[in-house]
Amino acid sequence: MKFKRSFTLTTMLFICFFLPSNFEVYANEKPPIYVEPVYPQNQNKEVEGYFDLSVQPGDSQQLKFRVENNWETSIEVMVMPANAYTHPSGGIVYFDNMNPEESYINEPEFHMADNIETPESVIIPPKDTVEIPVTLKVPELNKGELVGGVRFVVDGGTNKAEHTIAEEKTAQFQIKTLMATEIGVKLSLPEKAEPSYRFGKAGFVGKSTHAYIELINDAPLIQESIDATYEVTDQEGRTLFSGSIDSVKMAPKTTVQYPIPWTAETIEDGTYTLHITSTIDNEQVPTTREITIQQDELMDYQKQTAQPGNPDVQLKGVILSLPEMIALIFGVIVLGIAGTLISLKLLRKRKRPAN
Secondary structure: OOOOOOOOOOOOOOOOOOOOEOOOOOOOOOOOEEEEEEOOOOEOOOOOOOEEEEOOOOOEEEEEEEEEEOOOOOEEEEEEEEEEEEOOOOOEEEEOOOOOOOEEEOOHHHOHHHHEEOOOEEEEOOOOEEEEEEEEEOOOOOEOEEEEEEEEEEEEEEEEEEEEEEOOEEEEEEEEEEEEEEEEEEEEOOEOOOOOEEEEEEEEEOOOOEEEEEEEEOOOOOEEEEEEEEEEEOOOOOEEEEEEEEEEEEOOOEEEEEEEEOOOOEEEOEEEEEEEEEEEOOEEEEEEEEEEEOHHHHHHHHHHOOOOOOOEEEOOOOOOOHHHHHHHHHHHHHHHHHHHHHHHHHHHHHHOOOO
């Protein structure tokens, strides 16, 4: 049986780069709230839209956010601190935490959410504007940058929808929306840090259609851009496919599992080599990593992607899944019982006395 590649179009993918995040998608013409920072004296005068502050280790400072209610009714705004993570597709996103198999923060000092104190929620009257205070505590670090954010989340209500699933049959469902606005907080410490990134381990994700390479930002500052080219070869050294890593922006001290689409026509269990060429200080730096694909990963892949367009899966030897093994054992038992009954019947016929 063959399974070919298909490319799934994600309906919406919101990636928050280190820019103000007041742009959202709403059913109404106006978003429910508009959020802007109130800049203190230590704000970088050349930056607007987010906090870019010069700080000292151990500082404590109150920040203010001006929040405007655009609706004709009162709104409860949930306020929460956020860490800065690197998204697998590149760019910086703000969450309390992420799936560590996709992205994580390398050192606990860079969990900025632990250093930002916010009110749990604030109720804003209709068409009113309030200032929400947030307390910032600077860790005892001297070099580089710290990045985090504050999220403002509003309940967008519940919408009912109806979908036809068959002739004269419909399914009703409800969609509950939460609308979030994030404002970044960047802290510049007294000493400058130098960029430093590297490539970690490579591998294959059995339940999807890609391999991956870990990108590791070792520096306590934003890595503005990682650019590289790659190719994947088989055990005979033949190039199966190639591609590029383009303009990946990383949060300080973070690691991300960067996806590499498997664009070869086939996938076979075995060991492959990933060849990466990156440009550092105007010099091309080669890196190689092994990608090992296990047979059980391909079985997971088959279950998830058994549709036209996916690469052919070729397995070495015969592998049975658990349901197939159960069916085989059951078949052997049934055949064994049937054979025993037939043998007993024939034996009884032989023992009958002749008339």
